[in-house]
Amino acid sequence: MIDIYMGMYYNTIIGWAVYYLIASLASVSSVLPWTSCDNEWNTPLCTPITSPQIFLNASTPAKEFFERSVLEQHKSNGLDDMGPIKPSLALCVFGVFVLVYFSLWKGVRSAGKVVWVTALAPYVVLLILLARGVTLPGATEGIRYYLTPEWHKLQNSKVWIDAASQIFFSLGPGFGTLLALSSYNKFNNNCYRDALITSSINCLTSFLAGFVIFSVLGYMAHVQNKSIEDVGLEGPGLVFIVYPEAIATMTGSVFWAIIFFLMLITLGLDSTFGGLEAVTTALCDEYPRVLGRHREIFVAVLLLFIYICALPTTTYGGVYLVDLLNVYGPGLAILFLVFAEAAGVCWLYGVDRFSEDVKSMLGHTPGLFWRVCWTYISPVFLLVLFVFSVLSHEEMLGGEYTYPRWSIAVGWLMTGTTVSCIPIYFIYKLLITPGTCYNRLKTIKRPVERSVPGGDVSAL
Incomplete structure (x- = not known):
């Protein structure tokens, strides 16, 4: 359910990048559409960033292009009146779903080949953008700002929540992605090595991307004669306003825009593949005769369903x-879900039993450091993060828009539909298990013994 909620909005964000890419390709012989204030969507307050006179309420061409041309959110009054679907945006999102379908319809056979492109292409583009970014005036200041720690911000819970969200969305724990893909591995696959390599590459990639972003932010601060804090935005604003704004001032801006948005699309597709592959793999494995034999049709129906659910995000008020x-879809629920996974494996199933399972695969028992992390550090840390996320959930929405109370209630309902799956399944298992209440609890806690390759018996 979390993956379906994510597919309902994440593919729309990729659709925005497709919209920008098409606009960039259409500008090959001229200038980018978010460079000037002479377009039909611009307002009298539009002021080029290089203008010597900046008015108090001035807005930039890139900001107006995103808000008034791509989203056209000025035609909506918020969630109370979202307006009709924007056809061009709905078409871009449909194109994303088509790409996703032809990447997933054959399972890992098709997705595995596509990932070679979607996983490696962003690194090439990141290195190209980094080589360009560090040559810009002001880039040094931006990188210095990026590498200078501000320790007092560690007292802010939002920093920790954002850091956790970054790890969950980039590495994929809790979304089922890692479980789905690892289910195709051989029993004796070196999962220890894979875990270290994957998490290390993930963190190093984020670290590299920081240089790419902050070199450009330093350049923008130099151009606008502002501090870096005043230039940077969070979320979509950074990707669809600040960075395109910087690209528009560079020599060969159309080329840089094309490769930047190609990188965004490939990164986005790479992420959405994983979540949707987790859904299809789980259901096809659970119902091999009904769904497994007709995977192509099942994937098509699933993606069509998610696309229809995603159409409201392509309206004029879809950004809200x-x-x-x-x-409220994956943001809050994923923290609780991963806590439940950690607590279930380490506190109920038991770290000793889990370590023996790992030993049967690798030939050696995990070290003391890992067992301490699994038993104490990870579950407690995740629980604390979840509590702080719940307490500051409205702050996570951000922006100047005030969400109506009914929308917050709907958001909690979405969170409830995912989080409640765990206690509901617990109650279901309790009801169908015979015996007294104590014996039922004892029985459902006991793992099922199954044979594994090599003749051993593993508790699963």
């Missing part, structure tokens, strides 16, 4: 729904 889905 995107933010709401981001926070």
